[in-house]
Amino acid sequence: MPAGGTVAVVATPASDGPLRRLDPEDLGDHLDRLYRAAWALCGRREDAEDLVQETYARVLARPRWLRREDDLAYLLRALRNEYVSRARAAARRPSPVAIDGLHAEPPAPRGAWNPDAALEARELFAVIAALPPAARDVLVAVDVVGLSYGEAGRALGVREATVTTRLHRARLRVAAALHGEPDPLPASDPRAGARPRTA
Amino acid sequence: MTGGDDRAAEVGRRIRTVSDGVRAPASLRLASASEPVSRRAGLWRPVVAGGAMVALVLVAILAFAPGGRSPQPSLGDAAAVALRAPQQAPPRGPDGRLTVSSGGVRFPDYGAQAGWRPVGTRTDRLGGRTTVSVAYDASGARAGYAIVAGAPLPVPAGAQRLVYKGVPVAVVRHGDLRIVTWRRGGRTCVVAARGTSLDRLLDLVAQR
Numbered sequence: 001m002p003a004g005g006t007v008a009v010v011a012t013p014a015s016d017g018p019l020r021r022l023d024p025e026d027l028g029d030h031l032d033r034l035y036r037a038a039w040a041l042c043g044r045r046e047d048a049e050d051l052v053q054e055t056y057a058r059v060l061a062r063p064r065w066l067r068r069e070d071d072l073a074y075l076l077r078a079l080r081n082e083y084v085s086r087a088r089a090a091a092r093r094p095s096p097v098a099i100d101g102l103h104a105e106p107p108a109p110r111g112a113w114n115p116d117a118a119l120e121a122r123e124l125f126a127v128i129a130a131l132p133p134a135a136r137d138v139l140v141a142v143d144v145v146g147l148s149y150g151e152a153g154r155a156l157g158v159r160e161a162t163v164t165t166r167l168h169r170a171r172l173r174v175a176a177a178l179h180g181e182p183d184p185l186p187a188s189d190p191r192a193g194a195r196p197r198t199a
Numbered sequence: 200m201t202g203g204d205d206r207a208a209e210v211g212r213r214i215r216t217v218s219d220g221v222r223a224p225a226s227l228r229l230a231s232a233s234e235p236v237s238r239r240a241g242l243w244r245p246v247v248a249g250g251a252m253v254a255l256v257l258v259a260i261l262a263f264a265p266g267g268r269s270p271q272p273s274l275g276d277a278a279a280v281a282l283r284a285p286q287q288a289p290p291r292g293p294d295g296r297l298t299v300s301s302g303g304v305r306f307p308d309y310g311a312q313a314g315w316r317p318v319g320t321r322t323d324r325l326g327g328r329t330t331v332s333v334a335y336d337a338s339g340a341r342a343g344y345a346i347v348a349g350a351p352l353p354v355p356a357g358a359q360r361l362v363y364k365g366v367p368v369a370v371v372r373h374g375d376l377r378i379v380t381w382r383r384g385g386r387t388c389v390v391a392a393r394g395t396s397l398d399r400l401l402d403l404v405a406q407r
Protein backbone atom coordinates (compact mmCIF):
# COMPACT_ATOMS: atom_id res chain seq x y z
CA MET A 1 0.00 0.00 0.00
CA PRO A 2 1.32 3.50 -0.80
CA ALA A 3 2.73 5.50 2.09
CA GLY A 4 1.21 8.78 3.25
CA GLY A 5 -2.07 10.50 2.43
CA THR A 6 -5.56 9.15 2.09
CA VAL A 7 -6.00 6.39 -0.43
CA ALA A 8 -9.33 5.93 -2.22
CA VAL A 9 -9.60 2.34 -3.44
CA VAL A 10 -12.24 1.15 -5.84
CA ALA A 11 -14.01 -1.78 -4.17
CA THR A 12 -13.39 -4.63 -6.61
CA PRO A 13 -12.39 -8.21 -5.85
CA ALA A 14 -8.70 -8.79 -5.22
CA SER A 15 -8.69 -11.31 -8.09
CA ASP A 16 -9.18 -8.42 -10.57
CA GLY A 17 -5.49 -7.64 -10.60
CA PRO A 18 -2.99 -5.34 -8.87
CA LEU A 19 -3.71 -1.79 -7.85
CA ARG A 20 -2.59 0.95 -10.18
CA ARG A 21 -2.69 4.65 -9.60
CA LEU A 22 -4.88 6.92 -11.72
CA ASP A 23 -2.32 9.31 -13.22
CA PRO A 24 -3.55 12.91 -12.94
CA GLU A 25 -1.55 13.83 -16.03
CA ASP A 26 -3.69 11.46 -18.12
CA LEU A 27 -7.01 13.02 -17.18
CA GLY A 28 -6.80 15.55 -19.98
CA ASP A 29 -6.97 12.70 -22.50
CA HIS A 30 -10.55 12.00 -21.44
CA LEU A 31 -11.77 15.56 -21.24
CA ASP A 32 -13.72 15.61 -24.51
CA ARG A 33 -15.62 12.44 -23.77
CA LEU A 34 -16.38 13.42 -20.21
CA TYR A 35 -17.61 16.81 -21.39
CA ARG A 36 -19.94 15.07 -23.89
CA ALA A 37 -21.20 12.81 -21.12
CA ALA A 38 -21.74 15.76 -18.80
CA TRP A 39 -23.66 17.65 -21.46
CA ALA A 40 -25.86 14.63 -22.12
CA LEU A 41 -26.51 14.22 -18.38
CA CYS A 42 -27.23 17.89 -17.68
CA GLY A 43 -28.82 18.92 -20.97
CA ARG A 44 -26.98 22.31 -20.92
CA ARG A 45 -23.41 23.19 -21.88
CA GLU A 46 -22.91 25.60 -18.99
CA ASP A 47 -23.95 23.01 -16.45
CA ALA A 48 -21.76 20.45 -18.20
CA GLU A 49 -18.68 22.66 -17.75
CA ASP A 50 -19.44 23.02 -14.06
CA LEU A 51 -20.00 19.29 -13.67
CA VAL A 52 -16.75 18.30 -15.35
CA GLN A 53 -14.76 20.81 -13.33
CA GLU A 54 -16.19 19.66 -10.04
CA THR A 55 -15.68 16.01 -10.96
CA TYR A 56 -12.03 16.62 -11.77
CA ALA A 57 -11.59 18.59 -8.57
CA ARG A 58 -12.97 15.71 -6.51
CA VAL A 59 -10.99 13.05 -8.35
CA LEU A 60 -7.77 15.02 -7.99
CA ALA A 61 -8.34 15.82 -4.32
CA ARG A 62 -6.40 12.69 -3.37
CA PRO A 63 -4.66 9.77 -5.08
CA ARG A 64 -6.99 7.27 -6.75
CA TRP A 65 -6.15 3.59 -7.07
CA LEU A 66 -7.90 1.30 -9.55
CA ARG A 67 -7.81 -2.41 -10.24
CA ARG A 68 -9.48 -3.71 -13.32
CA GLU A 69 -11.50 -0.60 -14.17
CA ASP A 70 -9.98 1.64 -16.83
CA ASP A 71 -9.58 5.36 -16.36
CA LEU A 72 -12.46 6.48 -18.54
CA ALA A 73 -14.98 4.12 -16.96
CA TYR A 74 -13.90 5.26 -13.51
CA LEU A 75 -14.13 8.93 -14.48
CA LEU A 76 -17.57 8.40 -16.00
CA ARG A 77 -18.73 6.81 -12.79
CA ALA A 78 -17.32 9.71 -10.78
CA LEU A 79 -19.01 12.17 -13.14
CA ARG A 80 -22.36 10.44 -12.82
CA ASN A 81 -22.11 10.29 -9.02
CA GLU A 82 -21.26 13.98 -8.91
CA TYR A 83 -24.22 14.71 -11.16
CA VAL A 84 -26.58 12.77 -8.87
CA SER A 85 -25.20 14.53 -5.77
CA ARG A 86 -25.64 17.93 -7.33
CA ALA A 87 -29.16 17.08 -8.50
CA ARG A 88 -30.12 16.04 -4.97
CA ALA A 89 -28.60 19.20 -3.50
CA ALA A 90 -30.34 21.35 -6.10
CA ALA A 91 -33.66 19.71 -5.26
CA ARG A 92 -33.29 21.02 -1.72
CA ARG A 93 -32.71 24.60 -2.91
CA PRO A 94 -35.26 26.98 -4.40
CA SER A 95 -34.76 27.12 -8.14
CA PRO A 96 -33.35 30.36 -9.57
CA VAL A 97 -35.75 31.92 -12.04
CA ALA A 98 -34.53 33.60 -15.21
CA ILE A 99 -36.03 37.06 -15.41
CA ASP A 100 -34.98 38.33 -18.81
CA GLY A 101 -35.14 35.23 -21.00
CA LEU A 102 -31.41 35.15 -21.67
CA HIS A 103 -31.46 31.38 -21.20
CA ALA A 104 -34.97 30.69 -22.46
CA GLU A 105 -33.95 28.80 -25.58
CA PRO A 106 -36.84 28.17 -27.98
CA PRO A 107 -37.58 24.49 -28.66
CA ALA A 108 -36.01 23.17 -31.84
CA PRO A 109 -38.44 22.31 -34.64
CA ARG A 110 -39.49 18.68 -34.63
CA GLY A 111 -39.74 16.27 -37.49
CA ALA A 112 -36.22 16.38 -38.94
CA TRP A 113 -32.60 16.36 -37.85
CA ASN A 114 -31.33 19.89 -37.63
CA PRO A 115 -28.46 20.15 -40.11
CA ASP A 116 -26.57 22.67 -37.96
CA ALA A 117 -24.14 20.59 -35.91
CA ALA A 118 -24.12 22.82 -32.85
CA LEU A 119 -27.90 23.00 -32.69
CA GLU A 120 -28.13 19.28 -33.33
CA ALA A 121 -25.87 18.50 -30.39
CA ARG A 122 -27.81 20.84 -28.17
CA GLU A 123 -31.15 19.34 -29.10
CA LEU A 124 -29.88 15.77 -28.92
CA PHE A 125 -28.28 16.15 -25.51
CA ALA A 126 -31.38 17.87 -24.15
CA VAL A 127 -33.43 14.87 -25.23
CA ILE A 128 -30.94 12.44 -23.70
CA ALA A 129 -30.86 14.40 -20.44
CA ALA A 130 -34.64 14.12 -20.21
CA LEU A 131 -34.65 10.32 -20.36
CA PRO A 132 -35.27 8.29 -17.21
CA PRO A 133 -31.96 7.83 -15.35
CA ALA A 134 -31.47 4.15 -16.20
CA ALA A 135 -31.97 4.74 -19.93
CA ARG A 136 -29.97 7.95 -19.94
CA ASP A 137 -26.96 6.49 -18.13
CA VAL A 138 -26.62 3.54 -20.50
CA LEU A 139 -26.99 5.73 -23.58
CA VAL A 140 -24.39 8.15 -22.28
CA ALA A 141 -21.95 5.38 -21.41
CA VAL A 142 -22.16 3.55 -24.75
CA ASP A 143 -23.21 6.00 -27.46
CA VAL A 144 -21.92 9.30 -26.07
CA VAL A 145 -18.73 8.20 -24.30
CA GLY A 146 -17.99 5.11 -26.38
CA LEU A 147 -17.63 2.43 -23.71
CA SER A 148 -18.18 -1.17 -24.70
CA TYR A 149 -21.24 -2.93 -23.33
CA GLY A 150 -19.06 -4.72 -20.80
CA GLU A 151 -17.29 -1.54 -19.71
CA ALA A 152 -20.62 0.25 -19.42
CA GLY A 153 -22.03 -2.56 -17.32
CA ARG A 154 -19.10 -2.41 -14.91
CA ALA A 155 -19.21 1.39 -14.73
CA LEU A 156 -22.95 1.38 -14.00
CA GLY A 157 -23.04 -1.70 -11.85
CA VAL A 158 -25.41 -3.69 -14.09
CA ARG A 159 -25.12 -6.84 -16.19
CA GLU A 160 -24.12 -6.58 -19.83
CA ALA A 161 -27.48 -8.03 -20.91
CA THR A 162 -29.18 -5.22 -19.00
CA VAL A 163 -27.03 -2.69 -20.85
CA THR A 164 -28.12 -4.19 -24.17
CA THR A 165 -31.81 -4.04 -23.33
CA ARG A 166 -31.79 -0.58 -21.81
CA LEU A 167 -29.69 0.81 -24.65
CA HIS A 168 -32.10 -0.46 -27.29
CA ARG A 169 -35.09 1.05 -25.53
CA ALA A 170 -33.27 4.30 -24.83
CA ARG A 171 -32.40 4.72 -28.49
CA LEU A 172 -36.01 4.16 -29.50
CA ARG A 173 -37.13 6.79 -26.99
CA VAL A 174 -34.61 9.28 -28.34
CA ALA A 175 -35.78 8.63 -31.91
CA ALA A 176 -39.40 9.16 -30.90
CA ALA A 177 -38.61 12.37 -29.00
CA LEU A 178 -36.62 13.86 -31.85
CA HIS A 179 -39.41 13.17 -34.32
CA GLY A 180 -42.19 14.42 -32.10
CA GLU A 181 -43.71 10.97 -31.66
CA PRO A 182 -45.27 9.49 -28.50
CA ASP A 183 -42.91 7.85 -26.04
CA PRO A 184 -42.71 4.16 -27.04
CA LEU A 185 -42.34 3.31 -23.34
CA PRO A 186 -44.80 5.49 -21.35
CA ALA A 187 -44.28 5.97 -17.61
CA SER A 188 -46.90 3.33 -16.81
CA ASP A 189 -44.75 0.68 -18.50
CA PRO A 190 -42.81 -1.23 -15.80
CA ARG A 191 -39.83 -1.37 -18.14
CA ALA A 192 -39.60 2.42 -18.23
CA GLY A 193 -37.78 4.60 -15.76
CA ALA A 194 -36.07 1.90 -13.73
CA ARG A 195 -33.84 3.49 -11.09
CA PRO A 196 -30.19 2.57 -11.57
CA ARG A 197 -28.19 0.91 -8.84
CA THR A 198 -25.80 3.32 -7.20
CA ALA A 199 -22.35 2.79 -8.72
CA MET B 200 -33.33 -7.20 -37.93
CA THR B 201 -36.72 -5.67 -37.20
CA GLY B 202 -37.75 -2.12 -38.05
CA GLY B 203 -37.29 -1.16 -34.44
CA ASP B 204 -33.81 -2.64 -34.43
CA ASP B 205 -32.91 -0.66 -37.54
CA ARG B 206 -34.23 2.52 -36.01
CA ALA B 207 -32.40 1.96 -32.73
CA ALA B 208 -29.16 1.21 -34.56
CA GLU B 209 -29.51 4.34 -36.70
CA VAL B 210 -30.10 6.47 -33.61
CA GLY B 211 -27.05 4.97 -31.97
CA ARG B 212 -24.91 5.78 -35.00
CA ARG B 213 -26.28 9.30 -35.10
CA ILE B 214 -25.61 9.92 -31.40
CA ARG B 215 -22.05 8.69 -31.81
CA THR B 216 -21.50 10.90 -34.86
CA VAL B 217 -22.84 13.99 -33.14
CA SER B 218 -20.95 13.23 -29.93
CA ASP B 219 -17.67 12.75 -31.76
CA GLY B 220 -18.01 16.29 -33.08
CA VAL B 221 -18.29 17.80 -29.61
CA ARG B 222 -15.07 19.11 -28.06
CA ALA B 223 -14.57 20.42 -24.56
CA PRO B 224 -14.25 24.23 -24.51
CA ALA B 225 -10.80 25.75 -24.27
CA SER B 226 -11.53 27.23 -20.86
CA LEU B 227 -12.21 23.74 -19.49
CA ARG B 228 -8.95 22.46 -20.94
CA LEU B 229 -7.00 25.25 -19.25
CA ALA B 230 -8.83 24.72 -15.96
CA SER B 231 -8.30 20.96 -15.98
CA ALA B 232 -4.65 21.32 -16.97
CA SER B 233 -3.96 23.54 -13.97
CA GLU B 234 -5.94 21.47 -11.49
CA PRO B 235 -3.28 18.89 -10.54
CA VAL B 236 -0.77 21.60 -9.58
CA SER B 237 -3.26 23.59 -7.52
CA ARG B 238 -4.51 20.51 -5.74
CA ARG B 239 -1.02 19.39 -4.82
CA ALA B 240 -0.17 22.89 -3.61
CA GLY B 241 -2.94 22.92 -1.02
CA LEU B 242 -5.70 25.38 -0.33
CA TRP B 243 -3.89 28.64 0.45
CA ARG B 244 -1.27 28.67 -2.27
CA PRO B 245 -3.62 28.47 -5.27
CA VAL B 246 -5.55 31.42 -3.89
CA VAL B 247 -2.41 33.48 -3.44
CA ALA B 248 -0.55 32.26 -6.52
CA GLY B 249 -3.61 32.42 -8.75
CA GLY B 250 -4.94 35.64 -7.29
CA ALA B 251 -2.72 37.89 -9.38
CA MET B 252 -3.61 36.11 -12.60
CA VAL B 253 -7.27 36.09 -11.70
CA ALA B 254 -7.13 39.80 -10.97
CA LEU B 255 -5.51 40.51 -14.33
CA VAL B 256 -8.10 38.43 -16.17
CA LEU B 257 -10.99 40.02 -14.33
CA VAL B 258 -9.72 43.53 -14.88
CA ALA B 259 -9.17 42.83 -18.56
CA ILE B 260 -12.65 41.41 -18.99
CA LEU B 261 -14.71 43.61 -16.73
CA ALA B 262 -12.77 46.82 -16.21
CA PHE B 263 -14.81 48.70 -18.78
CA ALA B 264 -18.37 49.36 -17.67
CA PRO B 265 -21.03 49.48 -20.35
CA GLY B 266 -20.61 52.72 -22.25
CA GLY B 267 -16.89 53.13 -21.65
CA ARG B 268 -14.33 53.51 -18.91
CA SER B 269 -15.66 54.84 -15.62
CA PRO B 270 -13.81 56.22 -12.61
CA GLN B 271 -15.83 53.94 -10.32
CA PRO B 272 -14.64 50.40 -9.60
CA SER B 273 -15.88 47.63 -11.85
CA LEU B 274 -17.43 44.31 -11.01
CA GLY B 275 -14.15 42.70 -12.00
CA ASP B 276 -12.25 44.91 -9.55
CA ALA B 277 -14.58 43.83 -6.75
CA ALA B 278 -14.31 40.17 -7.70
CA ALA B 279 -10.51 40.39 -7.75
CA VAL B 280 -10.55 41.88 -4.25
CA ALA B 281 -12.94 39.17 -3.07
CA LEU B 282 -10.50 36.53 -4.28
CA ARG B 283 -7.47 38.00 -2.53
CA ALA B 284 -6.04 36.07 0.41
CA PRO B 285 -7.61 36.99 3.76
CA GLN B 286 -5.68 39.22 6.14
CA GLN B 287 -7.03 37.85 9.41
CA ALA B 288 -9.09 35.08 10.93
CA PRO B 289 -12.86 35.68 10.87
CA PRO B 290 -14.14 37.31 14.09
CA ARG B 291 -16.72 35.26 15.93
CA GLY B 292 -19.21 35.96 18.66
CA PRO B 293 -19.73 34.05 21.92
CA ASP B 294 -21.82 31.48 20.02
CA GLY B 295 -18.98 30.86 17.58
CA ARG B 296 -20.81 32.40 14.64
CA LEU B 297 -19.31 34.92 12.23
CA THR B 298 -19.79 38.55 13.26
CA VAL B 299 -18.48 40.32 10.14
CA SER B 300 -20.73 42.81 8.43
CA SER B 301 -20.53 45.87 6.21
CA GLY B 302 -22.98 48.73 6.67
CA GLY B 303 -25.41 46.41 8.42
CA VAL B 304 -25.21 43.74 5.72
CA ARG B 305 -24.03 40.55 7.41
CA PHE B 306 -21.92 37.88 5.80
CA PRO B 307 -23.56 34.45 5.92
CA ASP B 308 -22.39 31.78 8.28
CA TYR B 309 -24.36 28.55 8.23
CA GLY B 310 -22.12 26.75 10.67
CA ALA B 311 -21.23 23.10 10.38
CA GLN B 312 -24.45 22.19 8.59
CA ALA B 313 -23.71 24.00 5.38
CA GLY B 314 -20.95 23.67 2.78
CA TRP B 315 -19.33 27.11 2.92
CA ARG B 316 -17.16 27.79 5.96
CA PRO B 317 -15.74 31.30 6.57
CA VAL B 318 -11.97 31.13 6.90
CA GLY B 319 -10.77 34.74 6.87
CA THR B 320 -11.56 38.38 6.25
CA ARG B 321 -9.93 41.47 4.78
CA THR B 322 -10.77 45.12 4.27
CA ASP B 323 -9.77 47.17 1.24
CA ARG B 324 -10.45 50.54 -0.34
CA LEU B 325 -11.81 50.09 -3.84
CA GLY B 326 -12.16 53.31 -5.78
CA GLY B 327 -12.34 55.08 -2.46
CA ARG B 328 -15.05 52.75 -1.16
CA THR B 329 -14.78 50.53 1.88
CA THR B 330 -14.86 46.91 0.75
CA VAL B 331 -15.06 44.10 3.27
CA SER B 332 -14.41 40.55 2.09
CA VAL B 333 -14.76 37.09 3.59
CA ALA B 334 -13.13 34.00 2.15
CA TYR B 335 -15.14 30.77 2.29
CA ASP B 336 -14.01 27.19 1.88
CA ALA B 337 -16.11 24.15 1.00
CA SER B 338 -14.74 20.69 0.18
CA GLY B 339 -11.54 22.12 -1.24
CA ALA B 340 -13.23 24.95 -3.16
CA ARG B 341 -12.62 28.61 -2.32
CA ALA B 342 -15.08 31.48 -2.83
CA GLY B 343 -14.57 35.15 -2.07
CA TYR B 344 -17.47 37.33 -0.93
CA ALA B 345 -17.03 41.11 -1.02
CA ILE B 346 -19.45 43.83 0.05
CA VAL B 347 -18.75 47.21 -1.57
CA ALA B 348 -20.15 50.41 -0.14
CA GLY B 349 -21.67 53.08 -2.33
CA ALA B 350 -23.50 53.18 -5.64
CA PRO B 351 -24.18 49.97 -7.60
CA LEU B 352 -21.32 48.58 -9.62
CA PRO B 353 -22.06 48.35 -13.33
CA VAL B 354 -22.93 44.87 -14.58
CA PRO B 355 -21.55 43.85 -17.99
CA ALA B 356 -24.02 43.52 -20.82
CA GLY B 357 -24.95 39.92 -21.42
CA ALA B 358 -24.81 38.90 -17.78
CA GLN B 359 -27.30 36.21 -16.85
CA ARG B 360 -30.05 37.62 -14.68
CA LEU B 361 -31.95 35.50 -12.18
CA VAL B 362 -34.10 35.79 -9.11
CA TYR B 363 -32.92 33.55 -6.29
CA LYS B 364 -34.86 33.39 -3.01
CA GLY B 365 -36.50 36.64 -4.05
CA VAL B 366 -33.16 38.36 -4.69
CA PRO B 367 -32.39 39.62 -8.21
CA VAL B 368 -28.85 38.53 -9.04
CA ALA B 369 -26.59 38.88 -12.04
CA VAL B 370 -24.17 36.16 -13.05
CA VAL B 371 -21.04 36.63 -15.12
CA ARG B 372 -19.04 33.69 -16.45
CA HIS B 373 -15.64 33.61 -18.05
CA GLY B 374 -13.98 30.27 -18.42
CA ASP B 375 -14.03 28.69 -15.00
CA LEU B 376 -14.62 32.02 -13.24
CA ARG B 377 -18.10 32.61 -11.83
CA ILE B 378 -19.17 35.98 -10.42
CA VAL B 379 -22.54 36.52 -8.77
CA THR B 380 -23.64 40.01 -7.74
CA TRP B 381 -26.71 41.55 -6.11
CA ARG B 382 -27.68 44.57 -4.02
CA ARG B 383 -28.53 44.44 -0.36
CA GLY B 384 -28.84 47.20 2.22
CA GLY B 385 -27.60 49.83 -0.21
CA ARG B 386 -24.40 47.88 -0.89
CA THR B 387 -23.14 45.71 -3.72
CA CYS B 388 -22.50 42.08 -2.83
CA VAL B 389 -20.07 40.17 -5.05
CA VAL B 390 -19.26 36.48 -4.80
CA ALA B 391 -16.52 35.05 -7.02
CA ALA B 392 -14.93 31.62 -7.40
CA ARG B 393 -12.99 29.51 -9.86
CA GLY B 394 -14.11 26.02 -10.81
CA THR B 395 -17.25 26.17 -8.70
CA SER B 396 -20.76 25.71 -9.98
CA LEU B 397 -23.33 28.47 -9.91
CA ASP B 398 -25.58 26.34 -7.68
CA ARG B 399 -22.96 26.27 -4.95
CA LEU B 400 -22.25 29.98 -5.20
CA LEU B 401 -25.94 30.79 -4.89
CA ASP B 402 -25.83 29.26 -1.41
CA LEU B 403 -23.97 32.39 -0.38
CA VAL B 404 -26.69 34.71 -1.65
CA ALA B 405 -28.99 34.00 1.28
CA GLN B 406 -28.21 35.92 4.41
CA ARG B 407 -28.25 34.48 7.90
